[in-house]
Amino acid sequence: MLTLPLSWYLIVSATLFAIGTVGVLVRRNAxxxxxxxxxxxxxxxxxxxxxxxxxxxxxxxxxxxxxIAVAAAEAGIGLAIIxxxxxxxxxxxxxxxxxxxx
Amino acid sequence: METTNFVxxxxxxxxxxxxxxxxGTLGGRLPKALVALNAVGSMATSFLLALVSVxxxxxxGEPGGHGHVYPELAYKAxxxxxxxxxxxDFGFTLDPLSAVMIxxxxxxxxxxxxxxxxxxxxxxxxxxxxxxxxxxxxxxxxLVLGDNLVVLFLGWEGVGVxxxxxxxxxxEDEEKAxxxxxxxxxxxxxxxxxxxxxxxxxxxxxxxxxxxxxxWVSMLSYEQVATLNGLITVICLLFFVGCTxxxxxxxxxxxxxxxxxGPTPVSALIHAATMxxxxxxxxxxxxxxxxxxxFALAVIAVVGALTAFFxxxxxxxxxxxxxxxxxxxxxxxxxxxxxxxxxAFFVGVFHLMTHAFFKALLxxxxxxxxxxxxxxxxxxxxxGLRKHMPITAATYFIGCLAIAxxxxxxxxxxxxxxxxxxxxxxxxxxxxxGVGTFVFAVALLTAGLTAFYMFRSYFMTFSGxxxxxxxxxxxxxxxxxxxxxxxMVLAVLxxxxxxxxxxxxxxxxxxxxDMHGFLYQVVGxxxxxxTNRFDNPNYVYASMGGAIVIGFVGMGAAWMFYGEPSGVPAxxxxxxxxxxxxxxxxxxxxxxxxxxxxxxxxxxxLFLHRVVDVFMIDQVLVQGTASLTAFLGTALRQFQNxxxxxxAAFIVFxxxxxxxxxx
Numbered sequence: 009m010l011t012l013p014l015s016w017y018l019i020v021s022a023t024l025f026a027i028g029t030v031g032v033l034v035r036r037n038a039x040x041x042x043x044x045x046x047x048x049x050x051x052x053x054x055x056x057x058x059x060x061x062x063x064x065x066x067x068x069x070x071x072x073x074x075x076i077a078v079a080a081a082e083a084g085i086g087l088a089i090i091x092x093x094x095x096x097x098x099x100x101x102x103x104x105x106x107x108x109x110x
Numbered sequence: 111m112e113t114t115n116f117v118x119x120x121x122x123x124x125x126x127x128x129x130x131x132x133x134g135t136l137g138g139r140l141p142k143a144l145v146a147l148n149a150v151g152s153m154a155t156s157f158l159l160a161l162v163s164v165x166x167x168x169x170x171g172e173p174g175g176h177g178h179v180y181p182e183l184a185y186k187a188x189x190x191x192x193x194x195x196x197x198x199d200f201g202f203t204l205d206p207l208s209a210v211m212i213x214x215x216x217x218x219x220x221x222x223x224x225x226x227x228x229x230x231x232x233x234x235x236x237x238x239x240x241x242x243x244x245x246x247x248x249x250x251x252x253l254v255l256g257d258n259l260v261v262l263f264l265g266w267e268g269v270g271v272x273x274x275x276x277x278x279x280x281x282e283d284e285e286k287a288x289x290x291x292x293x294x295x296x297x298x299x300x301x302x303x304x305x306x307x308x309x310x311x312x313x314x315x316x317x318x319x320x321x322x323x324x325x326w327v328s329m330l331s332y333e334q335v336a337t338l339n340g341l342i343t344v345i346c347l348l349f350f351v352g353c354t355x356x357x358x359x360x361x362x363x364x365x366x367x368x369x370x371x372g373p374t375p376v377s378a379l380i381h382a383a384t385m386x387x388x389x390x391x392x393x394x395x396x397x398x399x400x401x402x403x404x405f406a407l408a409v410i411a412v413v414g415a416l417t418a419f420f421x422x423x424x425x426x427x428x429x430x431x432x433x434x435x436x437x438x439x440x441x442x443x444x445x446x447x448x449x450x451x452x453x454a455f456f457v458g459v460f461h462l463m464t465h466a467f468f469k470a471l472l473x474x475x476x477x478x479x480x481x482x483x484x485x486x487x488x489x490x491x492x493x494g495l496r497k498h499m500p501i502t503a504a505t506y507f508i509g510c511l512a513i514a515x516x517x518x519x520x521x522x523x524x525x526x527x528x529x530x531x532x533x534x535x536x537x538x539x540x541x542x543x544g545v546g547t548f549v550f551a552v553a554l555l556t557a558g559l560t561a562f563y564m565f566r567s568y569f570m571t572f573s574g575x576x577x578x579x580x581x582x583x584x585x586x587x588x589x590x591x592x593x594x595x596x597x598m599v600l601a602v603l604x605x606x607x608x609x610x611x612x613x614x615x616x617x618x619x620x621x622x623x624d625m626h627g628f629l630y631q632v633v634g635x636x637x638x639x640x641t642n643r644f645d646n647p648n649y650v651y652a653s654m655g656g657a658i659v660i661g662f663v664g665m666g667a668a669w670m671f672y673g674e675p676s677g678v679p680a681x682x683x684x685x686x687x688x689x690x691x692x693x694x695x696x697x698x699x700x701x702x703x704x705x706x707x708x709x710x711x712x713x714x715x716l717f718l719h720r721v722v723d724v725f726m727i728d729q730v731l732v733q734g735t736a737s738l739t740a741f742l743g744t745a746l747r748q749f750q751n752x753x754x755x756x757x758a759a760f761i762v763f764x765x766x767x768x769x770x771x772x773x
Binding site: 029032033034102103106108 | 752753754755758759762
């Protein structure tokens with residue numbers, strides 16, 4: 009079986025993470041921000057699995073499941089909030105969601 | 111054994127404390143008769159127990175020393191505290207010196223409690239008064255019975271508190287409350303010196319129990335005494351500063367004349383008979399230690415002589431009958447310090463005892479007059495009271511005789527004469543520093559002044575024509591029995607108390623009445639260095655003759671000036687001019703203190719207020735902290751603007767920095 013070296017997985021993971029981070033920093037749409045956070049989480053998951061595999065340690069798997077579970081919960085609540093905000097205001101630009109700021 | 115000890119020694123101070131507790135907490139709700147019974151009863155029982163204890167001690171005495179050596183009856187209540195090598199027991203010891211003191215305190219105390227019951231009957235603070243007075247007796251008994259300096263100091267502070275409370279007893283009157291504060295603060299100055307002395311003494315000897323200090327002193331070699339002399343002198347002088355506060359000597363005597371703001375029986379008990387003699391007691395108690403420093407003793411005697419003289423001159427110009435007695439007390443305390451300063455510790459205690467009787471008598475007599483005259487204290491408005499108050503007049507007259515040292519039949523004669531003799535004696539600590547003759551001369555002169563101002567007060571009060579207004583004259587009355595009985599008892603004591611100290615030159619001591627022999631085991635060690643009771647009799651006759659002559663001169667002058675209405679006092683005042691004004695204004699000492707120490711303290715206070723409190727604490731610390739927080743808040747608020755993405759950017763930035771640092 010063709011085995012890719014660990015660094016390849018990590019490069020993909022880091023790239024995904026960077027994409028996610030930049031997305032969080034520069035985009036304004038709440039849905040997009042949300043998706044970017046998911047990308048970052050999954051980048052981390054990828055790194056976990058890669059390390060787990062290469063070190064023959066199942067701890068990484070456990071963490072990955074953990075992250076997936078947390079991400080699922082987060083997605084549930086986050087999407088609910090977003091849907092409600094959209095119903096309420098008909099827009100999702102985070103810069104304008106400043107009712108609780110002052 | 112332990113039980114007997116408790117009954118005999120433990121209860122003596124405890125009973126007045128219980129009396130104070132009951133009267134202080136429940137007194138307001140009890141009938142007056144019960145309050146008085148409680149107060150007088152606790153003191154009387156305490157006096158009986160003291161008599162029994164002293165009797166037991168004397169019965170167990172064995173021949174030795176100058177007569178007998180008596181066992182020290184000790185009672186240790188409990189270990190008070192213990193830290194490192196310092197171990198302080200709440201322990202009482204009864205030895206001959208304490209015996210004399212507790213008999214004076216409980217005996218005179220009982221009489222004065224009884225007298226107070228009559229004097230204070232109308233006062234709304236009746237029970238409060240007795241609670242304070244009983245508390246005072248408790249503290250004073252702790253002071254004289256304590257077997258170490260810490261218990262002594264507890265009593266020392268306790269009597270200070272009691273004195274403060276009683277001077278300011280009528281606290282609605284601002285002047286009287288201020289007099290209480292003055293007494294307390296002045297005493298605190300002296301007490302601070304005592305504390306320093308205690309520290310140094312503990313460092314030097316490793317203990318504060320009298321027995322330990324005594325054995326430490328007895329183990330000193332001559333070389334050690336020479337090397338440690340400076341430190342010992344410092345300790346002695348620090349204790350003496352404490353004594354100048356408590357016993358009203360220059361420079362801290364200023365509180366005692368003002369202390370007359372308190373009720374008259376208080377002046378009799380606290381400011382004449384007992385508390386103010388605490389300093390003399392302290393020096394007598396530590397006589398073996400003070401004897402190591404002849405220099406300190408000479409200082410004590412000189413200060414005593416100066417105080418005696420200054421106070422006596424002021425006493426000659428006062429018109430308030432209680433002020434005369436107050437300055438007289440300061441003056442007589444000076445005499446006691448001349449005695450202990452000469453190294454004649456026994457004589458100091460002897461005069462302390464006779465003074466307690468005749469001065470308490472005089473104060474109670476003046477109280478009786480004030481009571482009869484409806485709180486008039488100015489002697490210019492008295493006169494001719496002998497007709498209205500025969501008992502008071504007769505007993506007051508006896509008191510005057512005693513304090514003036516009328517020869518052979520009064521106690522004051524014997525005690526004052528011994529003081530003069532020992533000051534003159536060429537073996538005393540004073541002669542090493544060449545001040546013996548000076549002290550003797552001043553003391554002799556003061557003895558004459560004493561006779562003068564005391565008889566002046568007698569003549570102005572009791573003889574001649576009454577100068578009070580008609581309304582007061584109609585109401586002048588002799589005091590009730592509760593007040594005159596103590597006067598009579600004290601008058602007898604003022605006459606006979608001197609027979610316990612009849613000098614050799616007059617064929618003494620009388621068998622079984624030798625106070626010197628009684629006290630020898632306590633003070634003899636220090637005394638032996640400086641005195642010799644078999645001294646050249648010429649000194650005895652010289653000092654005695656001088657004292658008798660000058661006493662009569664003083665009495666004669668008082669008779670001439672004040673016996674009949676005469677123009678002499680006015681003429682003398684005219685002639686003395688400035689000197690009289692100086693003395694009349696009490697040498698401007700209060701003004702001097704106000705201008706120097708008072709002003710310095712005020713400036714210090716102002717500095718602390720304006721610079722330290724208002725500027726440093728309020729502005730820099732309190733408001734400074736507030737403005738710093740506000741400033742930081744304003745600065746940091748810029749980062750927390752609610753922009754989610756900026757937060758995220760900061761997080762990324764932070765993570766980046768951490769990563770950089772890690773790699």
